[in-house]
Amino acid sequence: MQKDIYVVGLMVDERGTKAPDVQQVITRFGSSILCRNGIPSPSRERGIITLTMEATANEYQKMEQELKSLHGVTIDCIHFSQPESFQVCETN
Template sequence: MQKDIYVVGLMVDERSTKAPDVQQVITRYGSNILCRNGIPSPSRERGIITLTMEAAPNEYEKMEQELKNLHGVTVDCIHFSQQESFQVCQK
């Protein structure tokens, strides 16, 4: 099965209350995640997480949908396909 690279950006509103839900989703896809970077700030209501992952398109789409189903979470990504150069993920 073809696995592509996805660089995923998450903006989490109400970070202090939403973080556990976001973490549960990320943990379910942990075997696909190559790198994770988070920028928490106690003085701000938002948090930013970036993920670099290697996944089949259907695996990424499933994770993306789970994250988008969480109120206050915004997801954007860049998709590097083995067959193409790169593309911005469809919204």
């Protein structure tokens, strides 16, 4: 199965109470996550998490469904197909 790259953005309302539920879902899909970045400012009610994943479409869709089922979680994604053809930089 082809694995593609997904850059996933999460907005978590009521961050203080929702973060453990979000973390449980992210942990279940941890083997597909290449990078995670979060803004955990305690003075804000919202939290922002970005994930970069290498996953099959099915793996991504399962994670997306679980996250969307959580009240107060908004998710959006950029999907890059065929990552094996990507070139980050070229040397001369």
